[in-house]
Each structure stands twice: as C-alpha cells, then as structure tokens.
Amino acid sequence: METFSFLLSTITIMLSILQATSISTNEIFFKCLSDHSKTPNPVSDVIYTRSNNSFSTILNMHIQNKRFKAATTAKPLAIVTAQCESHVQTTILCAKSNGIQIRIRSGGHDTEGLSYVSDVPYIVLDLFPLHSVDVDISSATTWVQAGATLGQLYYHIYEKSKVHAFPAGVCTSLGTGGHFSGGGYGNLMRKYGLSVDNIIDAKIVDVNGNILDRKSMGEDLFWAIRGGGGASFGVILSWKIKLVLVPAKVTIFTVNKFVEDGAADVLYKWQEVAPNLDEDLFIRVEHSVVDGTKGGKKKVKVAFIGEFLGTIDKLLPLVSKSFPELGLRKSDCIEMPWINSTLYWDRIPIGTPLETLLTTPKEPMTIYFKSKSDYIKKPIPKNDLYAIWDKFIESKSMIMQWNPYGGKMAKIPSSATPFPHRAGNLFKIQYFLIWTEDGDKANNHYLNISRSFYNLMAPYASKSPRETFLNYRDTDIGANYPSNTTSKDIAKTYGSKYFKENFDRLVNVKTMVDPLNFFRYEQSIPTKSGY
Numbered sequence: 001m002e003t004f005s006f007l008l009s010t011i012t013i014m015l016s017i018l019q020a021t022s023i024s025t026n027e028i029f030f031k032c033l034s035d036h037s038k039t040p041n042p043v044s045d046v047i048y049t050r051s052n053n054s055f056s057t058i059l060n061m062h063i064q065n066k067r068f069k070a071a072t073t074a075k076p077l078a079i080v081t082a083q084c085e086s087h088v089q090t091t092i093l094c095a096k097s098n099g100i101q102i103r104i105r106s107g108g109h110d111t112e113g114l115s116y117v118s119d120v121p122y123i124v125l126d127l128f129p130l131h132s133v134d135v136d137i138s139s140a141t142t143w144v145q146a147g148a149t150l151g152q153l154y155y156h157i158y159e160k161s162k163v164h165a166f167p168a169g170v171c172t173s174l175g176t177g178g179h180f181s182g183g184g185y186g187n188l189m190r191k192y193g194l195s196v197d198n199i200i201d202a203k204i205v206d207v208n209g210n211i212l213d214r215k216s217m218g219e220d221l222f223w224a225i226r227g228g229g230g231a232s233f234g235v236i237l238s239w240k241i242k243l244v245l246v247p248a249k250v251t252i253f254t255v256n257k258f259v260e261d262g263a264a265d266v267l268y269k270w271q272e273v274a275p276n277l278d279e280d281l282f283i284r285v286e287h288s289v290v291d292g293t294k295g296g297k298k299k300v301k302v303a304f305i306g307e308f309l310g311t312i313d314k315l316l317p318l319v320s321k322s323f324p325e326l327g328l329r330k331s332d333c334i335e336m337p338w339i340n341s342t343l344y345w346d347r348i349p350i351g352t353p354l355e356t357l358l359t360t361p362k363e364p365m366t367i368y369f370k371s372k373s374d375y376i377k378k379p380i381p382k383n384d385l386y387a388i389w390d391k392f393i394e395s396k397s398m399i400m401q402w403n404p405y406g407g408k409m410a411k412i413p414s415s416a417t418p419f420p421h422r423a424g425n426l427f428k429i430q431y432f433l434i435w436t437e438d439g440d441k442a443n444n445h446y447l448n449i450s451r452s453f454y455n456l457m458a459p460y461a462s463k464s465p466r467e468t469f470l471n472y473r474d475t476d477i478g479a480n481y482p483s484n485t486t487s488k489d490i491a492k493t494y495g496s497k498y499f500k501e502n503f504d505r506l507v508n509v510k511t512m513v514d515p516l517n518f519f520r521y522e523q524s525i526p527t528k529s530g531y
Contacts, residue, residue, distance in 0.1 A: 025098050025121070026077055032094035033080075043087045046129075048079040055079065059116070062108030062128060064173075066368045067443060068117050076103065076116070076124045083129045088235050089209040091125055096207065096518050101483065103521065104231045106146050107175025111371040112473045114521045115178065115231065119482045125235065127177055128360065132238075135160045140243040141200065142166070146177025146236045151342070151357030157243060158339040158354070164243040165338050167192040170345035172357055180239055181230035182471035183419040185428075187282045187307050187345060190407030192244045196226035196417045197408075201240035204230065207514045211237065217513075224509040224525075227419035228499065229470055232506075232525035233513055246338040251308040251315050252345075253333045255326055256301055263302045264385045269325045270304070271379040275406030275426050277322055280309040287400040289393055298396070300389045307341060368443065370450040372431040373472040374461040375421055376402075384460070391456050395449050399432045420500040421467055429457070430472055451476060468497040479522040486517070486526045494523050 030047070037044045048055045058079050063069055077100065080091045095102050101122035105115040108128075116124050131148040133156040144153050151172030157164050167188035169179055184195020192198060201214045202225060212234075214222045221233060230236040257263035267285060274283055283306040292299040304326060308315040312333045319328045334350070343352055380388070392398060410423040421428065433450045435442060454476075458466070468477055478494035480486055495503035503525075510517075510525040517527045 025100070029094055029098040029100055029123075030078070032097065033090060036090050036094070038086060041084045041086065043080065043082075043090050046081045046083055046087060048081070049077070050075065058126070059124070062105055062126065063113070063116060064107075064109045065111060065113060066366060067370075068113035073113075074117055074119060074122075076118075076122050079124045079126055081126045081129050085205070085211060085237060088125065088127075088205045088237065089211070091123070092205055092207065092235065093209045095123060101520070102235075104177070104235055105175075106177030107149060107173060107179065109171070109174055110178065110473055111369070112475045112479075112522075114473060114475075114523065118521070120484045127235075127237075128175065130237065133157075135243075137161050137164065137243075140164060141240060142243060143238055143240050144176050145238045146175065148176050149357075149360060150174045150176065150179065151346075151359070154339060154342050155354060155357040158337075161243075162337060162339075163245055163248055165246045166195070166241055166243055167198060168195045170342070172342060172346045172348075173360070176239060177230065177236045179471065181225055181227070181236055183227045183417075183469065185403070185469070185471060187284070188244065188246075189409055190277075190282050190404065191279045191309060193408045193412055194227075194417075194419060195241070196419060197412060198242045198244065199226050199239050200242050202226075203237040204234040205237060206234045207516075207518050220509045221513055224418060224506055227417040227470070228502070228506045228509075228525060229418075231521060232510055232519055234519060247309055247311075248337065249311060249335045250338050250341050251306075251310065251312050251333050251335050252341050253304075253306045253308075253315075253328060255304045255306075255328060255332055257304065258299060258301060259386075259389070263300070264382050266304070266325045266327075267302055267385060268379065268382040269323065270402075270404075271376075271426055273323050274404035275410070277404075277406070278318055279407040281315070281318065282307050283323075283326075283404060285402040287389075287392060287398075287402075289396055289398065298393050300392055305345075307345070311335060366436070368435045368437075368446065370433045370447055371472045372450060372454050372474050372476070373469040374429040374431075374454075374457055375425045375467040375469075376427050376429060376460060377424055377462055378460075379426065380460045388456070391453060395433060395453060397434045398449075398453065399430075399434070401430045401432070403428045403430070414500070415502060415505075418499050418502045418506055419470070420502050421469070425462075428469060430469075431457075465496045465500065467500065468494075470498045473523065475522060481522060483520065483522045486520070488526075491526045495525070498523075 034044050048058050082088045101118050103116050103122055103124050106127045127147040130145040132145045133148050134143045135156050137160045150168050167186055168184045169186045180195045204212050257266050286303045288301050289298050290301045404427045405425040414420040414422045435446045477497050478490045506525045511527040
C-alpha cells in the first residue's frame with residue numbers, strides 16, 4: 001500500500017506541472033502510464049491505442065454482441081490488457097487522476113455493452129489475460145482469476161478431481177469476473193445455490209490502488225461484490241471459491257414437446273412441480289420457434305432440458321412419481337461425467353474433446369441480441385400459454401428459458417448477498433432475442449419486438465418491483481445518460497429491480513469505499529450524494 005500511496009503522490013505532483021501546459025488530458029494519461037511502468041512487466045507493453053494496428057482486433061475479440069461493433073459506436077481512448085496486478089493498479093490511479101472512466105471487461109458477455117462502451121472519455125481495462133486457476137483439492141477450494149472463463153475453471157477442476165464441481169453458468173465462455181460478481185446462475189443452483197453463495201474470499205483493487213482481500217476489505221465490501229456487481233466498487237482480480245461434490249456420473253436429458261403433444265398441459269404441470277422436485281434434479285424449459293410441417297408455418301418447440309446428479313436408474317422412478325406428465329424414457333437419458341455435461345449444456349456436440357473448454361473466442365461474434373428477464377411467483381394459467389406462444393412465434397428468433405427455483409435457493413435469506421431473488425419464486429425467465437440483419441433500422445425493429453413481448457408478460461411477472469437479474473443487464477429498466485451523471489430516481493428504479501431491499505445497503509457500501517464515485521457506469525451503484 002505504501003508503494004501506491006507514493007505513486008499517487010507523484011502523480012498529483014506531475015499533474016500540477018503538466019496541467020499548466022497545453023498538453024491534453026489524453027497525453028497526460030498516457031505519460032502517467034509510461035512513467036510508472038515497471039520492469040519486468042511495464043504497463044506500456046500492454047496498451048493498445050486507436051493508432052495501434054491491433055486496436056480493433058483486441059476490442060472486437062471480446063465484444064459478444066454485434067450491436068456494439070458499429071463504426072458509430074463510441075470507442076475507448078485505449079485498451080489495457082492487464083497481465084499482472086500492477087497493471088490494474090497503475091491504470092486505476094492514472095485514469096482517476098485524469099478524470100477518465102474505466103470500463104472493466106472479463107468475458108465481454110455484457111448484454112448492454114456497458115463493460116466496454118461509454119458516452120464519456122474512457123479506457124477499457126481488459127482482464128482476460130488474468131486467467132490462472134489454482135485448484136487445491138485437499139481443501140476443496142480454488143483461486144480463479146477474473147479473466148478465466150467458466151470453461152477453463154471447469155476443466156482445471158476436472159484435472160484434479162472427477163467428483164468436484166462449481167455452481168455457475170452453462171455458457172462456458174463467460175468470464176468469472178463479471179459472472180460471479182452479478183450472482184452466477186447455473187444448473188447446480190437447486191442443490192448448491194449460486195456462485196456467490198460459494199465464494200469465500202476475493203482480491204480487489206480499490207479506488208486508491210490498494211489490493212484488498214476479504215480480511216482487509218471488510219465484510220461489507222465482501223458482501224457487496226458477491227452479487228452487487230464488482231465494477232461499482234473496484235476491479236476484481238480473483239475469487240476464492242468452495243468446490244462442491246458431484247457423483248462420478250450425472251444424467252442429462254432433453255424431452256421436446258409441441259402443442260399437438262400436449263405441451264401446455266406438461267408446461268403447466270412443470271410450473272407446479274419443478275420448484276418442489278428433488279434438489280438433485282434441475283429441469284429447464286426452453287422455448288424456441290421452429291419450422292412446422294405444413295407450408296413453412298412456424299410453431300413453438302418446448303424443450304425440457306434436465307440434469308440429475310445421479311444415475312438413470314435413480315432418475316426414472318423419481319420423475320415417474322413426481323412428474324409423470326413429462327413422459328421421460330430411458331432412451332431420452334445419457335449418463336456422463338459432470339465435466340462432459342458442461343459441454344452438453346453449452347450446445348457442444350457429445351464427443352467433442354474436453355480441451356474445447358480451454359479455448360477462448362478468436363473471431364468476433366456475428367449476431368445481435370437483446371436480453372430481458374422476469375421472476376414468476378404464481379403459475380401462468382394454461383389457457384394463457386397459447387396466447388403467449390402466438391406472440392412468441394411472431395418474434396421468429398427469440399429463445400425463452402424458464403429456470404426452476406426451489407431447493408437451496410429457497411433456503412438462503414434474500415439479504416445473505418445482494419442477489420435478492422430467493423424464496424417465493426417458482427422460476428426465472430430469460431428472454432433472449434437474436435438477429436443477424438445489420439443497421440439501425442433492424443436494431444430498432446428487433447428491440448421493439450423484445451420490449452413488446454416483455455410488456456405482454458407483465459401480468460405474470462413479479463410486482464412492486466418487477467424484478468430483474470443483474471447478469472441479464474437491461475438498460476430499458478433505467479440507465480444514467482451521460483454516464484458521468486446520476487439521477488436519484490433512475491438509480492432507485494433499476495436498483496430496486498436488480499437488488500430490491502438490498503439496494504440501500506449497496507449505496508452505503510459504495511459511499512464508504514468510493515465516495516467520489518470514480519467506479520461508475522450507466523447502471524452502477526451510486527453514492528449517497530448522488531442518490
């Protein structure tokens with residue numbers, strides 16, 4: 001800490017001299033980075049400015065949503081691809097002293113691009129080079145850096161143990177930095193809760209450039225970064241996680257239903273039983289639009305995708321007793337090690353080498369998308385499902401996922417972490433609309449479709465507030481533009497939807513650790529003075 005206190009003092013002195021000249025803020029910032037680069041890992045070696053030939057490649061490599069790759073989209077002054085902790089520390093101090101915003105990116109799956117786009121001068125701090133995974137099976141713990149993907153985490157756990165796992169998402173290219181700090185939601189949650197429920201320590205760089213662990217940051221900040229979004233409070237460097245046990249073989253299955261197969265009857269029953277099934281069983285329902293059998297007419301496919309922490313012989317009698325309407329057969333089921341099931345959930349063909357989990361995207365994504373979410377507390381009436389599906393077909397390319405609650409999720413208090421969506425929910429819905437057409441006209445068209453369908457679902461969603469999942473970022477529910485301003489009403493609107501009664505505590509923590517609100521973005525946690 002003493003080293004970076006000295007660095008901060010020298011930066012302040014340097015600024016007082018440079019600001020008396022005509023040197024621009026950008027030049028001062030880059031000079032600051034250069035002056036305080038240290039061998040053997042100078043930060044100057046990992047800076048990509050707009051004049052660098054690799055700038056666009058590095059920027060686009062971790063932009064998963066093509067909506068934010070347009071030529072007219074604001075670009076950062078520079079990208080810092082941090083390869084060690086000191087790069088993060090120096091970047092924070094130089095940006096802070098020059099009034100330049102930092103956007104913090106790990107996997108780049110931010111559905112609204114807030115981790116790499118801003119409407120004020122900014123830089124992108126890329127954490128993807130920080131991707132080490134240190135597994136200690138003797139203590140069933142792992143330190144994982146923020147830039148590591150879920151696939152990398154899962155693979156390295158598997159290297160050390162075939163009966164350990166970690167509860168997190170099914171998209172294996174997600175970065176652990178953002179995924180965990182927003183909650184970390186996956187198919188082990190009914191058995192073990194969310195990622196944040198299994199995090200036991202963390203390292204974060206605060207606004208003063210200090211590296212803090214759980215003991216030095218204190219329990220309030222440690223509480224806040226586990227579900228409150230780490231980017232409001234500092235830069236997450238790494239997480240210490242507690243591994244969980246899984247059997248040597250798990251069972252996965254998919255059962256597809258259509259209207260003519262009685263999909264409405266099965267889905268209505270699923271709403272009643274899915275949250276009350278054995279904790280070892282997770283059954284997601286995925287709705288998609290597919291071609292019908294006549295004249296190109298579209299219809300809805302309702303896929304019941306399940307994972308059971310056990311063998312087929314144990315699963316079949318359980319489902320036959322609790323959910324016979326599903327009609328699950330032995331031929332629908334496949335037994336495999338848990339690590340192989342992570343590929344299955346990520347739509348990677350069975351038989352694909354496990355080393356695929358270690359790969360990171362080399363080519364930019366080529367799709368546009370918009371995500372929204374809801375929490376459902378009462379079953380949607382069966383007759384209403386038909387009207388919902390009729391509207392759903394009009395979207396043509398929407399995917400709607402219903403994820404069951406119950407189990408461990410109903411046992412953890414809503415105040416245990418900032419993630420408040422616990423007991424009382426039957427399931428969570430993600431609305432994920434995809435399109436490939438370029439241009440503002442297409443974007444506006446599909447965004448309107450997304451909003452229209454979301455409005456249609458309002459009668460069935462949670463009320464006062466209509467709750468939303470932070471990791472499915474949605475600026476339609478409120479955002480501060482420009483991002484260097486904070487509206488009390490807007491912050492309260494999105495804050496209550498994401499965090500409910502936990503929002504006020506997050507504001508208190510923010511005020512304590514970042515009183516001048518340096519770490520901010522369009523939906524960040526405000527300070528009391530900004531709220």
